[in-house]
Amino acid sequence: MTKLNSKIPEGPLHQKWTHYKANQKLVSPANKRKLEVIVVGTGLAGASAAASFGEMGFNVKVFCIQDSPRRAHSIAAQGGINAAKNYPNDGDSIWRLFYDTIKGGDYRAREANVYRLAEVSSNIIDQCVAQGVPFARDYAGYLDNRSFGGAQVSRTFYARGQTGQQLLLGAYGALSKEIKRGSVQMYTRHEMLDLVLVDGRARGIIARNLVTGAIERFAAHAVVLATGGYGNVYFLSTNAMNSNASAAWKAHKRGAFFGNPAFVQIHPTCIPVHGDYQSKLTLMSESLRNDGRIWVPKKKEDAEAIRAGKLKANDISEDDRDYYLERRYPAFGNLVPRDVASRAAKERCDAGFGVGLTGLAVYLDFADAIRRLGKDVIESRYGNLFQMYEKIVDENPYETPMMIYPAVHYTMGGLWVDYELQSTIPGLFVAGEANFSDHGANRLGASALMQGLADGYFVLPYTIQNYLADQITVPKFRTDLPEFDAAAQEARERLEQLLSVQGKYSVDTLHKRLGKIMWDYVGMARDKAGLKFAIEEIRKLRKEFWENVYVPGTLEGVNDELMKASRLADYLELAELIARDALHRNESCGGHFRVEYQTEDGEALRNDEEFKYVAAWEWIGLDAEPVLHKETLDYEFVEIKTRNYKS
């Protein structure tokens, strides 16, 4: 238990970050030139960190799996980015953003980190505007805001339904500027296969060149992982097809503890599943809940008639509709946090009130808003989302309500990091969704973009110096050290092993089976028996994978199936840890809902006495039980309560 040191600075909450910055170690410009940093991933966190490091004078190497750094999955974030600017004069402040985030996360996040996040949130908006990010503006030319779940103020900045795209292109621009200047070297179509440790410190990576197939080595004084979340363990999620957990998982197996793996966010408003050929799920932005009202029929027979195709949504009269979020949570209504909205949708569908052909859908209805504001206003706010919906579902959401259902979207869990965003491996920093840090058991909408950019622009550029200041006399590393030889050899052997199985099943076939186990037993509602069963099933499937997967091709050249197999092999190990973490946490909090622990009206029932901690798991070996380390969460400044979105 003594292994975890969160390194939270002394002093009152609002002075901790100032205090840290005033006392941390710095690296002089002359010494920065001698130091190298590797950044893996070019989403918001990775691109912003790499660009900032380059500007500061470090030598940076950046890696992404796509053909261009601009394609990282941050690009797909739709709705917006939170910041405590209080431009609308509606009562926002750093404290309130901090408080909403802690409360939204169901009191399972670290106070000091979250406060710092709220503190730097304003700088992010300033930075992005200076980069030319075309945020939405009002007619006076000032920035516009909207609301997101879990907040009673409007603090979300947005660029139509493409906020992630615009913020990422801003960071990509900054990165491109540094590539041109020569401070950053970009490696596209490279996938990290392993982390290399020298004398217990992170000193490099092994990566596969996805075009030539070559297994390459890269060394540096520090490594930053900004490789996103692990939602694709579930096969179907809103993540991109190539989003994967392998970099984080390899770091875990090399000694980085994994924090709160069970905290997976299931987003309430996604387009429902429609067939077994489906490759991914598409999110409909949370911003739609500003104007859309969620409902199902009040009468079961109406729901049945809709499912049978005998009635349509518009046939149901106003009195026969159950706006269940407004009914259950009058204070927040349709803007309750995601975990609450998802569970409420599942509850209605399980009770037989679901719509759509499968009964696994609820309505998101804009008729009221269109009547109140006009179609043009709704189109200007959500036009691209409506268009996307129509393309996929082939129905016009201006005329009939959208159908939505929850889907895996984001992972609050991730590699455990301290206040400096450093993992339990010295010299390995983790940023963005890949770390576990700021969102507790549930992330609020529009806070992922905020955290990614906060980590990359305004946190890591400080904290990494505190580490590198001690490294200035360490010469540049060579990649012919025995540690690199061993890691490269291991990586090659593992890929060869995958190729040598020559079994029956494609990677997708086995991945879908894993996804089904995870969704059924480690999804929105979990219980002890189901989780135990899941662990057994995952183990069986892992065995089957190594006996019966079929990976065509060779180590040479483009081989997508090989990379997919490599990622699935890691998911099969990570999946078990997710289930174990869910099994050990005998409480419900945020996105982690154990059916045994709920209040009389079906709300999550936390157990602060026993579980007010971060579960940080240590890898011991494939068939050994991982070791649990606990970081107790001390709430010095916030009074812990039961979350209440009713009044």
Add this chain to the structure above:
Amino acid sequence: MNFTLKIWRQENAKAKGRFKTYKVENISPDCSFLEMLDILNQQLIEDKIELPVDPIAFDHDCREGICGMCSLYINGRPHGPEQGTTACQLHMRKFKDGDTITVEPWRAKAFPVIKDLMVDRSAFDKIIQEGGYISVTTGGVPDANAIPIPKEDADLAMDAAACIGCGACVAACKNASAMLFVAAKVSQFALLPQGRVEAEKRVQAMVAKMDELGFGSCTNTYACEAECPKNISVENIARLNREYLKAKIKHADRKREAGGFG
């Protein structure tokens, strides 16, 4: 639905490519184009319908029309028959049962084929690196509301910034010109006060790089706009041309003035 697919297969950049014919059956009309290729690949892998097993390589990632990774030339059109749609958002209901569908990679000198339907678009990154950004460093910037920007300008900038960098404009153009791509980025910044400072330098550097990398000149046929999945307007090309001309005249003026004093 049943389809006959004629798909471009090419081992690598140096190999000679050819079309191969495949059949897919019982495809749901709600299936996306890429999911249909997944189904074909699944058959190639599990049913081993031809040996050696070699699934079709194609780029894809977000599958929601925003990452710009997918790049299929379907029945002679970038991203296929549906206007304003990426291949990943194209659904099989847009085709007729029994159709024969031809699938090729982007074809442009500046986008060499890597394998099958995958191409190398790093030329786009190189153009952006020449100045497709505002050279601000992290920190030390004014409050976000310090400079009001007329909503109309911000909206036009956003229209241009919606470009996903997929390269459909290049694939659509018979000269393989990258004018629409470059124009979108130049326009976004030309329309914003923050971007004006470097506007002249930016437009000249980006255009020069575009020419250097082997993209052709503008045909003025507007094929790029017609095929752009994000409906980026050719008005941006007009704006680029104005910016370019302005920059050149200013540049010439400055040279003359410098000469006069020298």
